[in-house]
Amino acid sequence: QSVLTQPPSVSGAPGQRIIISCAWTNSYTGPDSAVQWYQQLPGKAPRLIISDNNIRRSGVPDRFSGSKSGASASLTITGLQPEDEADYFCQSYDNRPVFFFGTGTKVTVL
Amino acid sequence: VQLQESGPGLDKSSQTLFLSCTVSGGSINSDFHYWNWIRHHPGKGLEWIGNIYFLGSTNYNPSLKSRVSISLDESKNQFSLRLRTVTAADTAMYYCAREAVPTFPRAFDIWGHGRMVTVSS
Numbered sequence: 001q002s003v004l005t006q007p008p009s010v011s012g013a014p015g016q017r018i019i020i021s022c023a024w025t026n027s028y029t030g031p032d033s034a035v036q037w038y039q040q041l042p043g044k045a046p047r048l049i050i051s052d053n054n055i056r057r058s059g060v061p062d063r064f065s066g067s068k069s070g071a072s073a074s075l076t077i078t079g080l081q082p083e084d085e086a087d088y089f090c091q092s093y094d095n096r097p098v099f100f101f102g103t104g105t106k107v108t109v110l
Numbered sequence: 111v112q113l114q115e116s117g118p119g120l121d122k123s124s125q126t127l128f129l130s131c132t133v134s135g136g137s138i139n140s141d142f143h144y145w146n147w148i149r150h151h152p153g154k155g156l157e158w159i160g161n162i163y164f165l166g167s168t169n170y171n172p173s174l175k176s177r178v179s180i181s182l183d184e185s186k187n188q189f190s191l192r193l194r195t196v197t198a199a200d201t202a203m204y205y206c207a208r209e210a211v212p213t214f215p216r217a218f219d220i221w222g223h224g225r226m227v228t229v230s231s
Contacts, residue, residue, distance in 0.1 A: 033216070034215075034216060036214075036216070036217040036218075045205055045221040045222065045223055045224055046156070046205075046218075046221060047221070048217055048218060048219050051214045051217045051219075052214075052215075052217075057214075089155065089156055091156075091217070091218075092216075093216045096169070097169070097216065098158070098169075098171060098172065099146075099158035099216070100158070101155050101156035101157065101158065102155065103155045104154075104155050104156075
């Protein structure tokens with residue numbers, strides 16, 4: 001069972017802004033826990049792009065940004081590029097800690 | 111630092127999955143890192159399996175805790191996953207990954223390439 005829910009797919013034209021949501025479905029998970037975001041290109045391992053809700057990892061283009069408010073988080077891509085077509089996963093944890101991943105969102109560049 | 115999964119995968123006679131992860135470019139004996147196993151079911155999401163610290167302490171996903179064990183071999187700079195009594199539901203891509211506590215706490219900053227394990231029903 002996943003405690004982090006994402007939309008299955010999001011699409012946009014090049015240059016557009018898209019937002020991927022990530023919402024807790026179980027308060028036990030801990031809405032105070034930070035959220036990470038991963039990008040998974042086809043046939044590749046996931047890559048950490050955003051940590052601690054909104055910290056962009058070195059080398060990640062600044063068109064990627066993260067935010068968190070209460071029991072939900074979001075990843076925004078401002079100025080969508082063809083190379084951004086990938087699956088995106090959010091991730092968080094509880095106080096044990098047990099780690100949880102979101103259901104995943106496929107981003108399609110039209 | 112790089113991680114690489116290896117190993118026989120599935121031992122059908124014992125229905126046990128066994129994989130190892132070799133750490134290169136750094137030591138597994140680190141105060142600052144936890145070493146994790148994560149799997150990705152085909153067409154589904156990612157699932158955290160568990161982790162180990164260099165002193166040997168482990169932490170497992172409660173949903174798998176009765177079947178899983180993670181161990182560490184300092185001499186080989188490796189950590190390993192053993193999953194018992196596997197079924198088709200354990201078919202997945204298995205990744206090893208690092209948590210770097212000082213820089214990316216509670217996140218996985220380095221991943222292996224992954225190893226696909228298929229369990230026939």
